[in-house]
Amino acid sequence: MNKVITLILMMLLLNCGNAIAQQSADELRLLEQLRIEQGSGEFSQQKYFKFLSLPIRSSGVFKVNPNAALWHTQQPVFSQVLFADDNIYRRLALNGPYQVLVQNSELGSVLGAIFKAEISTNDWSISMVEKQPCIKLIPKNPSLIAIFSRVSLCLKQQQRVITLWDKQDNKTIITMTLLANQLSQQDVDALELPH
Amino acid sequence: MSYLTNYSQSNGFKALAWLLQFSALAALLIYQQLTNPLALNSDISAIFASEKSSPLAAITTQIEQRATRSQIVLVGAPDLNGAISAADKLARQLRTITGIATVNVIFDQLPTLPQLINQHLGAKHLLLSDHYVKLLAAGDSEALFRYQFSLLNQVGNQAVALSVQADPSLSIADYFSRSVIASSGLSPQQNHLVAQYQNKHYVFISFQTEQSGIDIKSSQALVAHLTQLALQPNFEYLYTGAIFYASAASETGQFEMTLYGGLSLLAMLLMIGIVYRSGVAIGLTLTLIGVSFLYGYLGLSLFYDEISVIALVFSVTLIGISADYSFHALTELKYGNGQPQQPLRAITSSLVMSYLTTGAGYLVLLLAPFVLFKQIAIFTIFGLFGALVTVLLLYPLLQRYFKQGNSEITPNIIKLNQWHQRFSRRFSLTKHLALPLLILLGTAAYISDFNDDIRDFYAVAPAIKANEDKVQSILKQKWQMQYLLIAASSPQALLEREELALKQLKPLIEQGVLSHYSAISQWLPSQQQQLANLELMTQAQEQGMFNRLTSMLGQPLIINNLQQSLLPNKWFETALGRMFSNQWLAIDQQYYSVVRLAGITDVSVINQTFSANQQINFIDKASEISAQVQQFRQLLIWVLVAAVLAALVVFCLRYNIAIALRAIVSPVVALLIALALSSLIEQQLNIFNLVAGVLILALGLDYSVFFAEHGFERKITLTTLMSALSSIFVFAILMFSSMPAIRSFGLTVFIGVLVVFVLAPQVIKARSL
Incomplete structure (x- = not known):
């Protein structure tokens, strides 16, 4: 009798292990699909403050390569944010100089990583959202905990949808549409910090 | 009988x-x-520290001592938790070391x-x-x-x-989107400050020593402990701070003093053994040197709490x-x-x-405004007194013990004495040396x-430099x-x-003269500036400059024109104010603030920018001391001239x-030749070459005294x-320091002593006249 119980328990455990392995594989597969090594596209952003009935909307284009990511807001006002070398640079006019927004910050590297779906398990607890092609990220790193309560990355058709909740429960939804996997020379130049 | 009685009475009194x-x-x-043991200080600016009594000098000393007491250790590991637990362990160990006042590894109050x-x-x-x-x-x-929206959208x-x-x-x-920790590369994680660099996490530990000059044993024990820890394969321990420089310098100083002192002593004792063929002579000389050192050490202990590492090596x-x-x-x-x-009796007066x-x-040297030269002078004057006694x-x-056996001078010394006499007779300073000396001096003056710069007087150990660079x-x-x-x-x-x-600093950042600064007024503007800000806001509101944003947010902007300014006493109670409290000092109704600077590429531009303003002082201790060294060097030339004239009298x-x-010409010519050759060899001179000049003059005059008193006696030769030879053993070996x-000091004295030995008998010519 004991042997039978042991066998059943073992089978349950093995099934459970398979489930975990299956889930991890799904996460990995989805992360792989979400990952943007290189390319360019369009984005729209909606920032919901709890005290506002309507979100703050903006839209523009993005460019990504293995070393940097450019976030170019075109509407309603021009701004360019460049994530490079763990720093965040910003300029508010096309011909203006980039100013360091955040230097040597984990935030710079983490935001850059979120946009490219390069998620480190050191910084985040990763789990799948049931019945949805979404990954839920809970920050583990204290400096990220101070900023974000959670993040979700979803793949909807050809769009990547990133939702970030801050500590005050304000929500930012970013929808990214990848239009090209290749970068033109002009795009590559735009990802370089001008000297 | 009375002769014997006198003899024993006299000796009894002496004993x-x-x-x-x-x-x-x-x-x-x-x-x-037991009460106040001497500590060792390797801070090059402390070595040249001058005594000033102005309130500003007192404050700069206070600030510098605080900086000197502060040390940094970074504990690195690929895994954050591993690095944190290793840092915590090290912090616990540091707290047990004598001389360490506080250790900070937990920064939960940020x-x-x-x-x-x-x-x-x-x-x-x-x-x-x-x-x-x-x-x-x-x-x-x-x-x-555009700017407001970019903030909102960020x-x-x-x-x-x-x-x-x-x-x-x-x-x-x-206002608070600016970094409070001024881009230090550190961020708070698990109540620790952590930096990420080349796939490793580095946990920050700071500790303060009780004194600016921690004693050698404690500093060396600490460095040895860290060196031991650094052998662990998975962890990296990087450190920077005055204590680590002190440890390296004291190790070098002790090593060089032992090695050079030991070699000089050995050579000298060998020479004594050969010449006097007496164990008692060796024993007496050792006793004399030992007593000299004890007197020198006592002299330093009486006047100082800390001695410099350079003074330690100079003690050789x-x-x-004294020999x-x-x-x-x-x-005799x-x-x-x-x-x-x-x-x-015959040589007592000499x-x-x-x-x-x-x-x-x-x-x-006691006239010098620098501690180092005073320490060398006190050590030598006290030490030589011990030797004389x-x-x-x-x-x-x-x-x-010396009257037993052969009391004749050896044939070699007789030959040397004869050569010395012949050379002295034939050699004429004006005929043989004037022209070559002029050419030598001219060439040296042209190229040197x-x-x-005091920073060039002391070489930092490569390991310490590498550590410092990586920490930076x-x-x-x-x-x-x-x-x-x-x-x-x-x-x-x-x-x-x-x-x-x-x-005035902002344009200098744009010019690349410096990279950052940190000042209180960046976070607490003056009342005047705060009111100007409020007025600007009110005007902007009246002009409708905020309308677009407020309508987007649906929030009214209310500006209170009667708002009370934020004042220093209240601000220093805030969490941010506490972070800046060590940049603000109030002493006797006078207020002082420190603006910290980073990434300076050109000190002279900053110096020039603030030179006209007496209330804004650019404190650059190294340059300030270098300027004082220059002044003292110029003074020392005149002091040497005065010393020569005094000796002449x-x-x-x-x-x-x-x-x-x-009697005067020999040491002076020796000094000029030594300086000229040193300048040709080193391509430049520094104050230590001139200090060497003091010793050349002192030794040269010493030789002149004996030749003037006793003529060409063999025993004088x-x-x-x-x-x-003993001077050469000692000073030539310093050239390897x-x-x-x-x-520089060793080279100049070496050359000077050689020349003065050859020229000193010139005084006998005048004696025979």
């Missing part, structure tokens, strides 16, 4: 006198060692953004960033909105989320000088014809005069220059020892003056003008030769 002084010396030394914003929201619209002020002043609504900007409802102008959000020179007294006495005891009651001339030379009181007691790379920036010290009679005047200084009074002139200052 008693020597024992009494030695007992007193030992008692004083033990007392000093202000959080919600805390900062809550504590400053009451002063919203009074506190504006420079960029925000610029946008308001330009009156360009579109540019202002992902992860907590300052906006925390303050937008209370301040829809986003001015306070913008005492072996060479001279031994040679004179041993030669073995080859002289002195009475048993007073066997050293020895005393020699002590006075050498002592006078070193007394000149030992020679005059102890040596005569052992006369009988004086280097007064990991922390991204490190505040430099140079800073602005601003003074004013009230807190508001001080903040206004600081704002003026920052206006003394010689004139004792002998005549002809002897006096020749013997003693002078032994003295020259790792410290550039000591190398």
Whole structure:
């Protein structure tokens, strides 16, 4: 009798292990699909403050390569944010100089990583959202905990949808549409910090 | 019978006198060692520290001592938790080390953004960033909105989320979007400060020593402990701070003192053994050197709490000088014809005069405004006194050991004496040396220059330098020892003056003269500036510059024109104020603030920028001391001239003008040749070459005294030769020191002593006339 119980328990455990392995594989597969090594596209952003009935909307284009990511807001006002070398640079006019927004910050590297779906398990607890092609990220790193309560990355058709909740429960939804996997020379130049 | 009685009475008195002084010396030394033992300091600026009594100097000293006491260790590991637990363990170990006052590894009191914003929201619209002020002043609504929208739209900007409802102008959000930790590369994680560098996490530990000069044993024990820890394969321990420099320097100093001192002593004892063939001679010389060192150490203990590492290595020179007294006495005891009651009578006055001339030379160094030279002077004057007392009181007691066996001077010395006499007769300073000397001096003057930069006097150990560089790379920036010290009679005047200084610094950042600064007024503007900010905000609101944003947010902007300014006493109670408290000092109704600087590429530009303003002082201790070194160097040249003239007067009074002139010319020519050759070899001269000049003059005059007193006696040739050789052993070996200052000193004395030995008998020509 004991042997039978042991066998059943073992089978349950093995099934459970398979489930975990299956889930991890799904996460990995989805992360792989979400990952943007290189390319360019369009984005729209909606920032919901709890005290506002309507979100703050903006839209523009993005460019990504293995070393940097450019976030170019075109509407309603021009701004360019460049994530490079763990720093965040910003300029508010096309011909203006980039100013360091955040230097040597984990935030710079983490935001850059979120946009490219390069998620480190050191910084985040990763789990799948049931019945949805979404990954839920809970920050583990204290400096990220101070900023974000959670993040979700979803793949909807050809769009990547990133939702970030801050500590005050304000929500930012970013929808990214990848239009090209290749970068033109002009795009590559735009990802370089001008000297 | 009465002869024997006199003899034993005289010796009994000498033995008693020597024992009494030695007992007193030992008692004083033990007392000093128990109550106030000497610490070692390797801080090059402390070595050259000058005594100033102005309030500003007192404050800079206070600031510098605080900096010197502060040390940093970074514990690195690929895994964050591993690095943190290793750092915690090290912190616990550091707390058990004597001499360490505080250790900080937990930084849970760092202000959080919600805390900062809550504590400053009451002063919203009074506190504006420079960029925000610029946008308001330009009156360009579109540019202002673009900036505000970029803040609002920025992902992860907590300052906006925390303050937008209370301040829809986003001015306070913008104010705290700036980094409070001034881009140090560190960020708080698990209550620790952590930097990420090349796939490793580095946990920050800071600790403060109780004194600026921690004792050698503790600093070496700490470094040894860290070195041991660094052997662990998975962890990296990087450190920087004065204690680590002190440890490396003290190790070098002790090593060089032991090695060079040991070699010099060995060579000298070998020479004594060969010449005097007596174990007693060796024993006496060792005793004399030992007593000299004890006297020198007592002298330093009486006047100082800390000694410099360079002074420690310089102490080796005492072996060479004090041994001279031994040679004179041993030669007289073995080859002289002195009475048993007073066997050293013939040379007593020469020895005393020699002590006075050498002592006078070193007394000149006491005039120096620098601690190092004073320490060398005190050590040597006290040490030589011990040597003189030992020679005059102890040596005569052992006369009988030297009168046994052969008391004839060896044939080699006789030959040398004859050669010396022949050379002296044939050689003419004016005929043979004038032209080559002029050419040599001309060439040296043409190609050489004086280097007064104190940073070049001391070489940092490569391991320490590598550590320092890596720490700097990991922390991204490190505040430099140079800073602005601003003074004013009230807190508001001080903040206004600081704002003026920052206006002058900003263009220098654009020019690349420096990379960052950190000042209180960046976070607490003066009352005048706060009111100006409020007025700008009111005007902008009246002009409708905020309308676009407020309509987007649906929040009205209310500006209170009667808002009370944020004042220093209240601000220093906030979490942010506490972080800046060590940059603000109030002493006797005077207020001082420190503007910290980083990434300086051109000190002279900053110096020039603030040179006209007496209340904004650019403190650059190294450059300031280098300027003082330059002044002292110029003074020292005149002091050397004065010393020569003084010696000329003394010689004139004792002998005549002809002897006096020749007695002076030899050391002066030796000094000029030594300086010229040193300059040709080193391509430049520094103050240590001139200090070497003091010793050349002192030794040269010493030789002149003996030749003037005793003529071409064989025993004088013997003693002078032994003295020259012992000096050469000591000083030539210093040329191998790792410290550039000591190398320069050794080279110049070496050349000078060689030349003076050859030229010194010139004085006899005048004597025979």
